Amino acid sequence: MAKNKLGRYAEVEVLPNVTEVSELGMWKGLDETFWLQIFGVESLDLTLELACGKGEYALALAQRYPDRQFIGIDIKGERLWRGAKEALDLGLTNLHFLRVYIDHMELYIPEATVDEIWIPFSDPYLKQGKESKRLTSPRFLAEYHRILRPNGIVHVKTDSPELADYTREQIGEGLAECAWDVPDIYACGAGEAGGAGMSPEECSRRGIPIELLTVQTHYEKKHIASGRTICYIGLRPTRLALAHYIPLK
Numbered sequence: 544m545a546k547n548k549l550g551r552y553a554e555v556e557v558l559p560n561v562t563e564v565s566e567l568g569m570w571k572g573l574d575e576t577f578w579l580q581i582f583g584v585e586s587l588d589l590t591l592e593l594a595c596g597k598g599e600y601a602l603a604l605a606q607r608y609p610d611r612q613f614i615g616i617d618i619k620g621e622r623l624w625r626g627a628k629e630a631l632d633l634g635l636t637n638l639h640f641l642r643v644y645i646d647h648m649e650l651y652i653p654e655a656t657v658d659e660i661w662i663p664f665s666d667p668y669l670k671q672g673k674e675s676k677r678l679t680s681p682r683f684l685a686e687y688h689r690i691l692r693p694n695g696i697v698h699v700k701t702d703s704p705e706l707a708d709y710t711r712e713q714i715g716e717g718l719a720e721c722a723w724d725v726p727d728i729y730a731c732g733a734g735e736a737g738g739a740g741m742s743p744e745e746c747s748r749r750g751i752p753i754e755l756l757t758v759q760t761h762y763e764k765k766h767i768a769s770g771r772t773i774c775y776i777g778l779r780p781t782r783l784a785l786a787h788y789i790p791l792k
C-alpha cells in the first residue's frame with residue numbers, strides 16, 4: 544500500500560474505482576453507457592459528493608443504501624485515494640470516484656439522474672473576484688438544476704459564514720428554493736431542544752437526512768476542534784438558475 548503522498552498519487556491512477564481526467568480526455572464526454580457499466584445497473588439513482596476529499600459522505604451513504612449509486616468528485620488524487628481504498632476494502636460496488644474539476648461535471652454526469660448532492664466544506668473562495676468558483680454560485684446552481692431529478696436536493700454544509708450568506712443571497716435572487724437553513728447544527732436546538740444541539744429526532748422530524756449529524760468529514764472535525772460554527776443549508780435550484788449556465792468551450 545502506498546504510504547506517502549507521491550505513492551498515493553501514483554496508485555490512485557490504477558485503482559479500479561477511480562476514473563481520472565487523463566483517461567477521459569479533458570473535453571471528451573463520457574459514453575452514455577459508462578455509468579451503467581461501472582455500476583452494473585439498468586438505470587441510475589445517483590447521489591454526488593462534490594469537493595469530496597476523502598469521500599466520507601459517499602462512503603457512509605453507499606454503505607447505508609446499497610441499491611443507490613454514489614459518485615465522489617474531487618481534483619486532489621491523494622485525498623481521493625483514501626476514500627477509494629476504503630471503498631475497496633469495504634467491497635462497495637455502488638461507489639465510484641471521479642478525479643476531475645467539478646466545473647467540468649456536465650461532461651460526466653447525465654441529465655436528470657441525481658437525487659442528492661452533498662457539498663461538505665467546499666472552499667469559500669473569499670478573495671474578491673473569486674465568487675464564481677464557489678460551489679453555490681449561479682453557474683453551479685444551473686448545472687445542478689440540469690443533473691438533478693425533479694425535487695432533487697443540494698445539501699451544503701459549511702463553517703464559512705461568508706459562504707452561507709452568499710448561498711442565502713442566491714436563494715434571495717430566486718436561483719434556488721430553501722428547503723432548510725440551520726445556522727448552527729450542533730447548537731441550533733438551544734431554543735428547541737434545550738441547548739444540546741439538534742438531536743437525531745429533531746433532524747428526522749424536520750425531514751433532514753440523519754447523515755447531517757452522523758457523518759463528520761475530515762475538515763468538519765478540524766473546524767469543530769477549532770470552535771467554528773457548522774451551518775447547513777438544503778436547497779433546490781430553480782429554472783431561473785439556468786440563465787447563468789456557462790457552456791464549456
Ligand SMILES: C[S@@+](CC[C@H](N)C(=O)[O-])C[C@H]1O[C@@H](n2cnc3c(N)ncnc32)[C@H](O)[C@@H]1O
Pocket residue numbers: 593594595596597616617618619622643644645646663664665666760761762763
Ligand atoms: C476544504 S476541502 C474539503 C474536503 C472534504 N469535503 C472535507 O470536508 O473534508 C475542499 C476540497 O475541494 C476540492 N475542490 C475545490 N475546488 C474544486 C473543483 N473546482 N473541482 C474539484 N475539486 C475541487 C479540493 O481539492 C479539496 O479537496
